[in-house]
Amino acid sequence: MATSSLEYIPEQQKSSPTHISSGQLPLDLHPPQTVEDDISGTQLGPDFPYYIFSEGNFLWKGCVRQPWQLMFCYLLQHVEALEILLQGLCGVQRERLRIHEICLKSGPHLGTVASEVRLLCDLEQSEPSWSVRHVGGAMRGAGAEQVSVLVRSMVESKTSKNALRLFYALGYKFDHELLRVGFSFNFYRGAQITVTVASINKMLKLHATDEAVPVTLGIQMVEVIAPATSENYTEVATAMSSFCEYLAPLLHLSKPGVSTGVVPTAAAAAAALMSDGGGTTL
Amino acid sequence: ILHWQPNQGTVVNSQVLNEISQCVETLNGVKEGRCKASLTFYRPNLRDQSVTIDFPRDFLGISMLELPNKYFFIIRGQKIVLEADSSILLIMEKLQSYKSKVALNFEGVLYKLGDFQIRVIKVVPNQAESLRGIMVEIEYLPISSIEKSKQIMEEFIDIWKEIVAKKSLAGQFMHAEPNYAEYGLGDNYTSQHTAVQYAAALAQLIQSAQVRN
Numbered sequence: 001m002a003t004s005s006l007e008y009i010p011e012q013q014k015s016s017p018t019h020i021s022s023g024q025l026p027l028d029l030h031p032p033q034t035v036e037d038d039i040s041g042t043q044l045g046p047d048f049p050y051y052i053f054s055e056g057n058f059l060w061k062g063c064v065r066q067p068w069q070l071m072f073c074y075l076l077q078h079v080e081a082l083e084i085l086l087q088g089l090c091g092v093q094r095e096r097l098r099i100h101e102i103c104l105k106s107g108p109h110l111g112t113v114a115s116e117v118r119l120l121c122d123l124e125q126s127e128p129s130w131s132v133r134h135v136g137g138a139m140r141g142a143g144a145e146q147v148s149v150l151v152r153s154m155v156e157s158k159t160s161k162n163a164l165r166l167f168y169a170l171g172y173k174f175d176h177e178l179l180r181v182g183f184s185f186n187f188y189r190g191a192q193i194t195v196t197v198a199s200i201n202k203m204l205k206l207h208a209t210d211e212a213v214p215v216t217l218g219i220q221m222v223e224v225i226a227p228a229t230s231e232n233y234t235e236v237a238t239a240m241s242s243f244c245e246y247l248a249p250l251l252h253l254s255k256p257g258v259s260t261g262v263v264p265t266a267a268a269a270a271a272a273l274m275s276d277g278g279g280t281t282l
Numbered sequence: 283i284l285h286w287q288p289n290q291g292t293v294v295n296s297q298v299l300n301e302i303s304q305c306v307e308t309l310n311g312v313k314e315g316r317c318k319a320s321l322t323f324y325r326p327n328l329r330d331q332s333v334t335i336d337f338p339r340d341f342l343g344i345s346m347l348e349l350p351n352k353y354f355f356i357i358r359g360q361k362i363v364l365e366a367d368s369s370i371l372l373i374m375e376k377l378q379s380y381k382s383k384v385a386l387n388f389e390g391v392l393y394k395l396g397d398f399q400i401r402v403i404k405v406v407p408n409q410a411e412s413l414r415g416i417m418v419e420i421e422y423l424p425i426s427s428i429e430k431s432k433q434i435m436e437e438f439i440d441i442w443k444e445i446v447a448k449k450s451l452a453g454q455f456m457h458a459e460p461n462y463a464e465y466g467l468g469d470n471y472t473s474q475h476t477a478v479q480y481a482a483a484l485a486q487l488i489q490s491a492q493v494r495n
Contacts, residue, residue, distance in 0.1 A: 106377070106379050109329050109336075110326060110327070110329075110337070111327050111328075111329075111377065111378050111379035112327060112329060112378060115378060115379050117373065117377060132370060133373075134372075134376050136376060155369055155372045155373050155376060157367040157368075157372075157373055158367050159365065160364055160365040161466075162362055162363065163366075165360075165362050166357065166364045169357050169360050169362055170326075170338065170341065170379070170380065171326065171336070171337055171379070
């Protein structure tokens with residue numbers, strides 16, 4: 001198990017400002033500490049054409065020695081174009097995604113340190129299916145510096161439907177919840193890659209997934225994930241980076257702390273994709 | 283599941299276990315193999331010991347050898363049962379909020395009798411050999427519906443009890459079906475039902491041991 005090399009660190013303070021294409025309202029945006037921070041802290045106007053922020057995060061699934069690599073980026077427009085691009089790149093059918101994510105934190109006194117667990121409910125299936133996920137701390141050290149992403153541990157377990165009741169009974173408390181709605185592609189390209197494009201929505205009433213509204217109108221989150229082992233994660237990181245380069249016409253992905261800015265030609269690239277249904281080679 | 287209730291003043295021992303196994307063979311039961319389940323009691327890891335009462339005292343984890351990729355959690359007091367992948371154990375380890383305290387094994391011999399399957403189970407502590415209890419698990423294979431199989435199960439149990447009674451052993455088998463609906467379980471029998479039965483049988487064994495002591 002590689003978890004002995006993982007140390008928990010708080011997310012690094014990212015100080016580089018986000019570049020915004022000319023002609024847009026200047027915004028005072030600070031890169032987020034975590035994905036959740038970004039969702040709650042971002043405030044963008046609805047008439048903003050697009051904004052791209054990139055961050056890399058690498059999740060390590062310790063239990064079966066399969067780290068998951070994760071890269072995030074956010075894009076406002078061009079979702080349809082991205083879908084066309086992905087369809088062409090992946091060669092597989094997209095799958096619809098509707099996931100209710102509930103984050104629980106341990107109540108007072110429970111555990112020598114506070115703990116956090118996430119319950120995921122897949123609402124796209126005819127019968128909602130549940131899983132429990134634990135995301136741990138980030139990797140530090142020379143190995144971490146060399147890869148283009150952050151490394152974190154992650155363990156997931158499918159469960160029957162009583163997971164929420166069980167964790168409440170054990171002393172865990174509700175912290176926050178999200179609804180991710182979008183689509184995903186799962187394919188092999190040097191590594192088994194899953195690309196997810198989804199809007200992040202919040203519920204106005206507790207657990208009311210039918211009444212969810214986008215946290216920030218128009219923002220979608222893109223995640224690129226691939227499993228790997230402690231032995232081959234650098235190769236998988238390379239495979240993922242290569243794949244992400246194909247997305248460059250529309251968006252950039254990079255390690256946290258490195259500003260990438262917007263893709264100046266994204267609008268044109270998107271238009272090209274949309275007009276001929278993805279036949280254009282970019 | 284039937285659990286063995288020794289008479290007042292007696293304890294269960296391997297002699298009783300042998301006699302019970304012989305009963306199965308009397309019915310022409312054919313030995314098919316072994317089975318095992320492990321039951322673990324979990325206690326909260328607390329910074330302040332005085333708040334123990336706020337946390338469940340009967341939080342139990344069950345693994346079954348026949349289902350190596352699954353793990354079951356039960357909180358009897360609140361009628362909660364959860365079936366999970368065995369990776370849930372790693373999650374619990376990472377959370378560090380609960381620690382395993384006591385573990386018991388249900389070690390059984392599996393017999394086939396026509397459409398029935400019987401497991402003669404001895405309850406032993408995890409690290410020791412001492413016999414703490416005996417159980418018999420009866421399964422009627424053709425039907426998964428609890429309601430539909432009720433009559434034939436009861437008839438079989440009656441026959442079983444008669445055969446055991448002939449041996450004049452110092453005890454008897456007790457049978458108390460848990461209320462599955464309270465756990466949110468349906469009529470179709472699943473491994474979650476088994477987990478609930480194991481937990482209930484164990485609770486009854488512990489209770490009768492406490493009464494005697």
